[in-house]
Amino acid sequence: MPDTDRDLLPEGLCDRLPQQAWASQQVRRVAHDVLASHGYERVETPLLEFEKSLASRMAGVQVRRMFRFVDPASLRQLALRSDITAQVARIAATGLAHAPRPLRLSYSGPVAIIKGDGLDPARERLQIGAELIGTDSVAAAAEIVEVAIEALQAAGATGVSVDFTLPDLVDTLSAEALPLAGSQIEAVRKMLDAKDAGGLVDSGGAAYLPLLYAVGPFDSAIQRLAEFDVDDVLASRIAGLREIAGRVGGKARLTLDPSERHGFEYQSWFGFTIYAEGLSGSLGRGGAYRILGRAGEEPEPATGFSLYPDPLVEALAAEAEGPKRLFLPLGHDPQVAARQRAIGWATVAALSESDDPISLGCSHRLENGEAIPL
């Protein structure tokens, strides 16, 4: 049989050629500089690990999105990481269980999912994030949102906006104030997520209808949510969100969509999605969650965010120039060349007389110890 797919990559996977790889490295570097400057120490985690440890660290993690297979060595089920947060949570609960809290950790790397998301067919994405472990207070949430905005802006995003949500809203309301039968909860969540008023009524969630209108610019939407919250079940959440918004309001445009759940698998009282002007889709999300420890141990509160900056990488690759390249002719002085590299040039040394500086992407040529424009 002819080997027709030898040169193909599976759907949703791609290479990054030099310009894109440079842009990706650039985004990663500046984002990590911001995270490190706020005290988030970097950790590195394996590409794959036991499915169980990825799936059971937080309640709500979906394994059906992960690539899973049996490890020929241990004969145990492995999974490719789809979200580094779960791995960082494992580290916090094991190797760094005794490290002082709050513990600030950061990470980045590719993550993979079986199926792309909505219109985005990518099955591998770059994830960059930070987790603040030991607390899910309003102060922690505000810090996390601020650092997420700063990291994105440093990486080149402009017109950043943050959409707040309350991921456990339906659970909280249905527990007492607006009771739902166990079987109705999922349907009501779905209808709220789809913003389907008719479906919401049909699924027994008519009392939840006002939530569909507590959406939009933060100040007016939170006001509507507060008016809806007659029993004050959401009072502490609303006060918390107002405080966070007060802290980050000057740095980004803020909106509220209290019942938005897209992509929120395990976040609890607070969540947010982050966008930037001119880039399609969201660039990341974050929120408060709980890390499950060993049996019998209390879960540990945490707050964090993950950026998915691929659209930003693409924009940077298209717009920005990579490092300037200086051509070194045959017989150049190696010490002069080293000095040029030390002041920021990327040098391209001729290997033969036929090497052409322009076709090798050089803008300058080294002559008599100086970089001369071509």
Ligand SMILES: N[C@@H](Cc1c[nH]c[nH+]1)C(=O)O
């Ligand atoms: N890892 C989550 C976002 C998050 C980080 N920390 C808390 N939430 C995601 O990618 O959806």
